Amino acid sequence: MPTNAPAAAFADATASDGALRRFLHGLPGIDPVGLEARAASLGTRSIKTSAKAYAIDLAISMIDLTTLEGADTPGKVRALAAKAVHPDPTDRTTPHTAAVCVYPDMVATAKEVLKGSDVKVASVATAFPAGRAALPVKLADVRDAVAAGADEIDMVIDRGAFLAGHYLKVYEEIAAVRAECGDKARLKVIFETGELSTYDNIRRASWLGMMGGADFIKTSTGKVAVNATPPNTLVLLEAVRDFRAQTGIQVGVKPAGGIRSTKDAVKFLVLVNETVGGDWLDNHWFRFGASSLLNDLLMQRQKLATGRYSGPDYVTVD
């Protein structure tokens, strides 16, 4: 996929602020009641035995194992990276996670531990989590992370500009970050859906992100009260489905924050399968931004393997 292919496809829509506004507001509206009912009904599927085992391994392989704390130490990042490579040291058949997700200054530390493994390093950037900084500062943040070896960049959009209706500003920022990533890193665009207040806004933001050249669209930072929920992830999934139908470009989805149990994760996988189909059931196209989720997945995996319920004493606490 050539970098920023969508730019050409949407040249008309992104010609001016007014045109972009007309385009985004021309997207079909969302029926919130129907959306929530749909998301809830897909959450009632019963996934058992071999299907559950498959779902657990798939979910583990889709995790972006995340630590984004002010208190992150190099030691903690190293431990997390080691866990990403071998989530369950007692069972080497456990798949590794997709990536570890850290702050830019920890990228080099993580990279060192992950050398020689298939686990990628994702780095948040652009003044995460608030995104309140000038564009040159954000771009410098991205450059820094890419230079340190990040394979993926998780940027946040400027929600203030988005909510104020300055869509073109948001679009140009995403495009600029896309250009900064070049071919070295895949770009994930975080919308912070908990701050966008309506489902219609989430759909508009999704399109804006994809038009700007996102490789992934991501629900949230994990730093606000409302994070990834099945309904707002469903909006993202519908957006990537429609986007591929229109442009032929496939974009990944990453719900992040608040997904803690195996049951939740499996619900999201059902949502993916029923909305966009099996093409997305791969860690190249779907990710979970999570940390404690991995522990629950490992406990469930042990339960399926041994028939005994496992406990928190048998997985690492991080």
Next chain:
Amino acid sequence: MSEKSSEKSEPTRLGVFKTYKLYVGGKFPRSESGRVYEVVDSKGKWLANAPLSSRKDARDAVVAARKAFGGWAGATAYNRGQILYRIAEMLEGRKDQFVREVAEAEGLSKSKAAAVVDAAIDRWVWYAGWTDKIGQVVGGANPVAGPFFNLSTPEPTGVVTVLAPQESSFLGLVSVIAPVIATGNTVIVIASEKAPLPALSLGEVLATSDLPGGVVNVLSGKTAEIAAPLAAHQDVNAIDLTGAGSDLARDLEIAAADNLKRVVRPKAVDFSADPGTDRLTAFLETKTVWHPTGSLGASGSAY
């Protein structure tokens, strides 16, 4: 309905039957499986439907008990004693209900059932008194050959599964769970299979006694079905097999060995007798700390 004074022309009042529910994590859920089974009295007459718990109810109970453990073990012994005494107070006010349930469940006369309920209430008081005294009995200062204070103190074992006695549906039940929680453990109790109603009603008393949710979790159903996953559960620290038959007890003990659970084997117990401290000490660990006394002055210890 039993009032004879009502005239025949008046419409008969419809009976209000109680839906017995589990007590897990301070809430009253039905069984996750949606199943119930019929509970009959000593003469075979139907009393009520009780939830037939599944292994998932057991799993949920362990999660609730583990969550409650930190707070309950960390509460002061004095506070735990107050709460146990509060349970006795609450039971006292609902004595009539328990007398009826025990009489029906065990086929006792009303006066005998009343004596059993009184004994059960007194048992809570007995263990309420023990909460802040057991430390002095089983802990203490150890003489060591060096300039150290060496102190041993009892600590709760953790999450304990209890198979309540099958015959003594109420006094026996109280006699096995009160000593477990008195020392700071949390408990998942499997009620007597054929007489679970007093245990399920006890949940309602516990819920109104300042006892934090999850400290006691009451499950009803087939003892063997619920006990098997609990005995194998890696997050349960001990199991009391009082209500298990000898074959079941052997199987459960084998399953429990996997993560080195403490196991109390079943033996014949007279629950009306003085309980002693055996059950209190069965679910305690001993923590020993060494502390330097500092330099010894000419006149002995600096302290």
